[in-house]
Amino acid sequence: MNYWLMKSEPSVFGIADFARAPKRRTCWDGVRNYQVRNMLRDDFAIGDQAFFYHSSCEQPGIYGIVKVVRAGYPDPTAFDPTHDHFDPKSDPATPTWFMVDVELVRPLKQPITLERLKANAHKLSEMLILRRGNRLSITPVSAAQWKKTLALE
DNA sequence: GCCAACGTTGGC
DNA sequence: GCCAACGTTGGC
Numbered sequence: 001m002n003y004w005l006m007k008s009e010p011s012v013f014g015i016a017d018f019a020r021a022p023k024r025r026t027c028w029d030g031v032r033n034y035q036v037r038n039m040l041r042d043d044f045a046i047g048d049q050a051f052f053y054h055s056s057c058e059q060p061g062i063y064g065i066v067k068v069v070r071a072g073y074p075d076p077t078a079f080d081p082t083h084d085h086f087d088p089k090s091d092p093a094t095p096t097w098f099m100v101d102v103e104l105v106r107p108l109k110q111p112i113t114l115e116r117l118k119a120n121a122h123k124l125s126e127m128l129i130l131r132r133g134n135r136l137s138i139t140p141v142s143a144a145q146w147k148k149t150l151a152l153e
Numbered sequence: 154g155c156c157a158a159c160g161t162t163g164g165c
Numbered sequence: 166g167c168c169a170a171c172g173t174t175g176g177c
Contacts, residue, residue: 007163033172056163114164135162135171 002043003141004050005127006066006102014054015063015107024104025069029077030085032097036138041072041098043140050102051141051149054111061113062149070101112152123148 006028008014018026031037045068052064074095077083090096117127127145141149 009163035172060164137162 002045002048003143003146004039004044004048005053005062005139005141006050007053007055007137009056010054011057014057015052015104018052018064018066018104019107021104025101027070027099027101029075029099031075031099031137032078032085032087033136036136037096037098039138039140040100044068044071044100046071049105049146050138051146052104059111059113061111061116062108063111064107065105065150066102067105068100069103072098072100075099108153110153112149116152117149120148120152 010016013026018024028040031040048068050066050068051062052066053062054060074092075085075097077085078087078090078095078097079092080086081088085097087097121127127139127141127149
């Protein structure tokens with residue numbers, strides 16, 4: 001079982017949207033980065049857990065815990081010309097882009113802010129999210145990092 | 154294969 | 166809105 005951190009902009013889809021979604025589930029579509037695609041396609045497994053992180057907002061940080069309920073499968077938005085994330089180079093016969101389905105396990109009692117994470121960086125042994133210049137929307141989290149981060153709640 | 158230009162991310 | 170960082174693109 002793996003642990004992850006998944007970023008989302010709350011102005012697009014935040015913890016409140018997640019809590020309102022049918023069955024508290026959503027498909028994680030729109031990833032158009034190869035490193036992240038590889039993780040979604042090859043490494044995500046049912047039962048994996050992830051931190052749900054708000055980025056590009058007033059208070060960046062971890063707002064919830066989610067679990068993977070469906071492993072990697074082709075992202076249909078890549079084939080939809082009317083969609084923002086349409087990729088004309090992708091081919092349904094050999095899909096380029098993948099997504100997973102995730103379910104909200106629970107919102108955190110209170111968010112663990114980026115500020116808080118940084119203040120505890122020494123304990124979190126260089127969690128990828130904290131690394132300078134990190135731009136990946138999904139990053140792996142070690143079991144030790146998961147545990148120590150959650151202890152901050 | 155190199156690398157400059159460009160686009161995107163995301164904290165501040 | 167600024168800007169550092171880094172991925173992608175495309176000419177050569």
